[in-house]
Amino acid sequence: MTTENYAPEISIQSVDFNLADEVALLEKDNAIDGAVVTFTGRVRNKNEGKDVTSLTLEHYPGMTEKSLAKIISQAKERWRIGRVKVIHRVGKLAIGEQIVFVGVTSMHRQDAFAANEFIMDYLKVQAPFWKKENTNQGEQWLAAKTSDENKAAKW
């Protein structure tokens, strides 16, 4: 299974993305969906008290796309949504850089809100990405958070 199977809904990339371009694609020739919800995750300058200087993102090519496709398909089963786009960057990212984008359109806003948060919650615990944090105290792999498990378990 190639990455192209999931296009244009999923993109794993090292280059940055442009929010406006992504939203324009979600809205193009799509006058039926009145609601667009986006989530953008960025590299924060602080994590648990440490000064972060950058992140390095690793992933499991092939499985990443497959797990995101499954999450999107679950979201489509649960909510009445139109278009979906998930972008996740990999490689080295500086503070303030965009890491992840989730965009969802729907006719009624609650569907896009719920599906977007669901996709993020599941991505956090199921998609094979790992973050290494480069801080003023050296580098280390981030530990998974129990709170993320709990959020995904809520749905």
Added chain:
Amino acid sequence: MTTENYAPEISIQSVDFNLADEVALLEKDNAIDGAVVTFTGRVRNKNEGKDVTSLTLEHYPGMTEKSLAKIISQAKERWRIGRVKVIHRVGKLAIGEQIVFVGVTSMHRQDAFAANEFIMDYLKVQAPFWKKENTNQGEQWLAAKTSDENKAAKW
């Protein structure tokens, strides 16, 4: 009380807005907030089976800004959020045009998701805007939906 009291969090305007510019302002010099959630509402081409050609938005200047400021302040009390921006357009809007934008930043994503949806749900039932729909069967004021009351009552 002037509109300026609420700047830059609230804008009622007839001109269009630019999503990328708004998000850039929410993120500018804001490396502490890793999460940005946006909602954009647009004019749909269909509503309850009728073909919509355009909308005309009326509002109550002064009260609009005051009610949105109150909603934003309630959101800030309930969730740990960073920056907020609410834009609502008034006047005549064609199909596909942007009507409303809500942008919220936070350190942890669930706060931005919840606060954004809360602001939209309350805006829908408390902010003094009224939509007149211009359809192929003439023009008419939209009726408020019970489902919107129920959504706001959930919080």
Added chain:
Amino acid sequence: MIKVVFFAALREQLNCHELTIVNENLTTVAELKAELASKSEQWQKVFTTGSLLSAVNHNMVDGEQTITSGDEVAFFPPVTGG
């Protein structure tokens, strides 16, 4: 003196956006509504609509709300923005 404003469908039904009431005996929004309803059959019909909302000085209120000279009172249908 009370400034009264109307919006949306209400404004169109009454064919009136704004008027001034000088009756100093009106002490609540409900009394003001009754006064306005007494103007004509059309106004009577409009002001007995159950879903009408009211605001005093830009705050949503119910009929019990007291009003005093200088207040701005607004009447309008349920809101439909967003």
Added chain:
Amino acid sequence: MIKVVFFAALREQLNCHELTIVNENLTTVAELKAELASKSEQWQKVFTTGSLLSAVNHNMVDGEQTITSGDEVAFFPPVTGG
């Protein structure tokens, strides 16, 4: 023949991204883990970490999962993307 891949902290701890196992008697992920753990003390330590996750052919699985020749098995720490 089973292809085995490791990611993130696990890859660094083992100093290995990928290896091939030719033992045809391995029928489950748990058995494969035991086989890998027997390689050295360091591998023993890594493969007794409770939080280790595993996937077969890109699907997350538990130790009971059966494996057959040609499968790709992955081991990695809990994920931290987003």
